[in-house]
Amino acid sequence: MTSIVAPIFVRSADAVLPQIAEAVKQGADMIELRCDEANHETIEAILTRPEARCTPIIVTVRAKAEGGLFSGNETDRLDLILHACRLKPDYVDVEFDTWRENPDFPAQAVPLLAKDATDPSGRPKLILSTHDFLSRPADLQQRLTAMAEIPSACLIKAAYHAKNLIDALEAFGLYEELPQTIRKPLVIIAMGEAGLITRILAAKYNAAFTFAVPAGSATTAPGQPTITELIRTYRFRSQVRNSPVYGVIGWPVSHSISPMIHNAGFQSAGCPGVYVPLPIEPEYEAFFSAVTALRGLRDFNLRGASVTIPHKAHAARYLENAGGVLDETSARIGVINTLYFPSDGTVGGTNSDWYGAIEAMRAATGWNLTDLAFKRVAVLGAGGAARAMVAGLASLGATVVVYNRTLKRAQELAYEFNGKIGHVSAALLNEFAGTNCSVIINCTPAGMFPNVKTIPVDDMTAINSSTVVFDTVYNPRRTRFLDLSARQGAQTIEGLEMLVRQAVIQFEGFTGKTAPLGVMRVAAEAALARE
Ligand code: NAP
Numbered sequence: 001m002t003s004i005v006a007p008i009f010v011r012s013a014d015a016v017l018p019q020i021a022e023a024v025k026q027g028a029d030m031i032e033l034r035c036d037e038a039n040h041e042t043i044e045a046i047l048t049r050p051e052a053r054c055t056p057i058i059v060t061v062r063a064k065a066e067g068g069l070f071s072g073n074e075t076d077r078l079d080l081i082l083h084a085c086r087l088k089p090d091y092v093d094v095e096f097d098t099w100r101e102n103p104d105f106p107a108q109a110v111p112l113l114a115k116d117a118t119d120p121s122g123r124p125k126l127i128l129s130t131h132d133f134l135s136r137p138a139d140l141q142q143r144l145t146a147m148a149e150i151p152s153a154c155l156i157k158a159a160y161h162a163k164n165l166i167d168a169l170e171a172f173g174l175y176e177e178l179p180q181t182i183r184k185p186l187v188i189i190a191m192g193e194a195g196l197i198t199r200i201l202a203a204k205y206n207a208a209f210t211f212a213v214p215a216g217s218a219t220t221a222p223g224q225p226t227i228t229e230l231i232r233t234y235r236f237r238s239q240v241r242n243s244p245v246y247g248v249i250g251w252p253v254s255h256s257i258s259p260m261i262h263n264a265g266f267q268s269a270g271c272p273g274v275y276v277p278l279p280i281e282p283e284y285e286a287f288f289s290a291v292t293a294l295r296g297l298r299d300f301n302l303r304g305a306s307v308t309i310p311h312k313a314h315a316a317r318y319l320e321n322a323g324g325v326l327d328e329t330s331a332r333i334g335v336i337n338t339l340y341f342p343s344d345g346t347v348g349g350t351n352s353d354w355y356g357a358i359e360a361m362r363a364a365t366g367w368n369l370t371d372l373a374f375k376r377v378a379v380l381g382a383g384g385a386a387r388a389m390v391a392g393l394a395s396l397g398a399t400v401v402v403y404n405r406t407l408k409r410a411q412e413l414a415y416e417f418n419g420k421i422g423h424v425s426a427a428l429l430n431e432f433a434g435t436n437c438s439v440i441i442n443c444t445p446a447g448m449f450p451n452v453k454t455i456p457v458d459d460m461t462a463i464n465s466s467t468v469v470f471d472t473v474y475n476p477r478r479t480r481f482l483d484l485s486a487r488q489g490a491q492t493i494e495g496l497e498m499l500v501r502q503a504v505i506q507f508e509g510f511t512g513k514t515a516p517l518g519v520m521r522v523a524a525e526a527a528l529a530r531e
Contacts, residue, residue, distance in 0.1 A: 002203040003029035004227055004236065005058065005211050007220040009069075010038040013045035017052060023214045024055050026227040030209060032058040032093070034220055036069035040083050047087040056090040058127065066095050067133050067221070078105050085112035085124055091155070093127040096147050110152050117154045117185070125154035132160040133191070136167045141174060148182040155185045155208050159221065162190035162198075165280055165290045169297065171198040175205040176298050191222045193254055197276050199225055203239040204274070205299070210236075233263050235274050244273035244301050246510055249287070249315070249339075250308035253279045257527035258306050261503045264523035268516040269507075273303065280311065287314040295341060304510040305339045306503070312384065315339055315349060322347040329354060332421065333391045335384060338506045350509065353385065354392030356502025357441070357472065363501075364493045365468060373397030378437035380429065380456045381444035382409040385472055389443055390414075394422030401437055403429045403457075433459035440485075442471040447479035449531075455481040465489030474499050475528055500524050 006023035010016050010033050020031050031052075035043055043059070046052045061080050062068020070077050078098070085092055092113070099106055114125045128147045130137075137143060137160060147156045162168040168190035175188060185208035190198040202210035212227040213219050230236045248258040254277060262275035280290045294302045307315040312335035319326065319336065323346070330336050330351040340348035361367065367375075375398050379386050382404040393400050394417045402424065404410035410426035418424040440463065446456040463469060469485035474495035482492040500521045507515040 001029075002207050002236075003056075003209040004230060005030040005032050005209045006214055006217075006227060007032040007034055007211055007224075009034045009036070009218065009220065010042060010046065013042055013049070016046055017049065019214070019217070020052055020055070023217075023227065026214050027231050028055065028212070028214070028227055030056045030058060030090075032060055032211070032220075033089070034068070035059055035061045035080065035084065038080075040080065043080070043084050044087060047084070047089055058091040058093055059084040059089045059124070060093040062095070063098075066098070067131055074102070078102060078108075082108055082112065085109060088122050089124050091127050092124045093129055093157070096128050096130045096143065099128060099150065106152070113152050114154060115152070126150075126152045127155045127157055128153040129157035129159065131158075134161055136160045136162060136170055136190070140170065141178070144174065144178060144186070144188075145182060148184050153184065155187065156182065157187040157189075157208075159189040159191055161192050161222075162195040163192075164194050164286070165197070165278060166293050168195045168198050169290075169293050169300075171195075172201070172205060172297050172300060175207070189221075193223055193252075194279055196223050196225065197278070199223065200230065200234045200236070200274070200276050201239065201245070203236050204241060204243050204245075206241065233260055234276065235263055235267060238272070239274060240272075241299055242301060244303040246273060246275040246304045246306075247278035247302070248275070248306040248308060249278045249280050249291075249311050251279055251282050251310060253277045253308070255531075256308065257524060257531075258308075258503065260523045260527040261500065261520045262306075262507060262510075265503075265507050265516055265520045266511070268519040269511065269513050271511045271513060273511075278305065282310045284314045284317060287311050288318060291318060291339075302341050303343075304341060304506070306506055307337050307339060309384075312337055312351075319347055319349040324348055326350070329391055329395050332395070332417075333388050335388075337502070338509060340509055348509075350505075351388055352502040352505035352509075353498070354388040355505055356500075357389055357470070357498045358392055358396070359501040359504075360493055360497035361439075361468070361470060364470075364497065365491065369396055375399070375439050376401070376437040377439040377441060378403055378432065378435050380404075380432070380440065380442045382406070382413045382426075383443065386443035387413060389441055389472075390417055390424055391421075394424055397422060398439075399423045400425075401435065402426045403432050403435070405429045429457065430459075432457045433462055435462045437462075438467055440467060440469045440490075442469075442473065442479075442481055445473065447471065447476075447481050448473045449475045452476055453480060455479075455484065457481075460484055460488060463488045463490050467491070468493065470498075471495050472498055475531065477525070477528060496521070496524055496528070 006028035171188040414426040470493040504515040
């Protein structure tokens with residue numbers, strides 16, 4: 001079983017004991033006491049207290065050169081580590097370079113350490129670790145192998161900064177290869193936003209442990225999740241080696257609430273798997289390399305991905321190059337937000353945005369698809385969201401007017417569809433006051449956090465009790481545009497409904513099971529409320 005280790009910076013014994021209790025309460029299986037700023041007495045005061053020994057303890061004293069805070073000289077630091085060893089914590093973590101560069105230290109430490117992982121003496125087991133806070137070391141595999149050859153090392157750990165997802169995936173490659181030669185428990189962590197996936201999927205790869213902080217505590221390394229995120233959002237306890245993985249591909253992607261929505265759905269529907277953030281740099285080459293690397297890992301088992309800005313066009317290009325076939329509307333839109341990777345090695349994909357929007361409208365109004373064919377719809381904006389909306393509505397036979405600040409862009413969008421699959425015209429946004437459309441869809445970011453006072457139009461007199469107003473902006477849930485429209489008597493539809501319903505379409509494509517819409521909506525609401 002992969003343990004969750006909660007790192008705690010030690011400042012005083014009295015402060016640490018409640019922190020240990022809280023971390024254990026939140027789900028930590030082990031505590032790492034970061035004793036960089038502690039002295040002999042403080043360490044002793046903690047390790048001799050039964051309350052501190054309710055869970056396995058790792059003691060670490062890191063020098064500044066190792067990314068720590070210890071400010072004294074090296075002799076004093078090594079003396080502090082030896083002192084901690086005599087107090088018999090469960091583990092001590094020592095940097096490989098410290099072990100190699102101070103020959104007297106191993107000579108003094110070995111008699112105080114467990115001989116191996118099965119030693120029953122109660123002496124601490126040695127975690128030998130290597131850190132690189134700048135980049136992925138080119139010789140990572142050799143370093144890990146050399147560390148494993150130290151007889152006293154019971155557990156081998158490497159942590160390095162991942163500049164991108166490809167750097168992070170190296171950790172999984174090593175987890176797949178090294179156990180054939182190294183027969184010691186391993187922990188390989190990529191630090192930074194791109195490395196989060198190595199912390200989340202540690203249990204899938206049977207790592208000895210992963211680090212996570214209690215909610216509200218300071219992290220000890222970049223990219224650490226909270227214990228609750230790991231257990232609740234990322235289904236840490238149910239991960240196994242062949243767990244399918246899904247994710248959201250974007251740049252940036254850390255703000256995405258899709259992991260909360262999909263993982264809640266998997267949990268509720270009893271589907272195996274975990275949905276993770278997949279940050280991939282903006283260019284197509286980066287997209288192609290990262291997706292190829294993800295699919296190339298033997299055990300990763302990537303089964304599907306949501307795709308967001310700026311990769312929706314890249315996803316369509318990737319699909320085409322891989323010989324995948326798009327449905328008619330997605331092909332017309334030209335960009336997709338969903339990729340499927342079935343086990344037969346093929347690639348599929350679709351654009352679930354437009355259908356999620358239509359489903360949100362149908363659910364709110366009770367219309368069927370034929371009813372939509374008789375509507376006049378004003379689409380505000382002419383960007384990516386508007387394009388998906390126009391393609392979907394036009395393919396259903398609705399009459400669409402695209403209102404945009406930049407008339408040329410609206411005209412180009414209208415020209416692409418008008419007469420080919422429906423009736424689409426273009427107008428300047430400031431002509432909206434004269435509209436005779438009964439359905440208004442805001443596809444501009446106006447009103448989106450932090451610009452919550454903005455509305456997309458400057459005259460709302462055309463909106464009345466026979467109008468349906470749909471705002472695709474979902475943060476905040478109730479935009480000012482929706483509130484003002486409701487005040488004029490219009491029926492209003494929130495963007496959150498579209499977000500959840502496009503996720504439902506993806507979920508059903510990923511798993512082949514009916515999506516738990518209500519659970520996914522509650523998860524989306526909760527995630528937005530936390531922002
Ligand atoms: P985009 O490609 O950047 O297009 C933005 C469009 O909005 C452009 O036509 C732009 O006009 C117009 N615009 C920008 N700021 C404006 C303002 N202050 N007032 C009036 N018009 C403005 O963006 P997108 O990808 O289409 O996304 C637009 C919005 O759709 C997002 O902000 C998001 O809230 C929403 N969305 C929601 C969902 C969902 O699931 N609910 C899914 C996708 C998108 P110009 O052409 O003149 O620059």
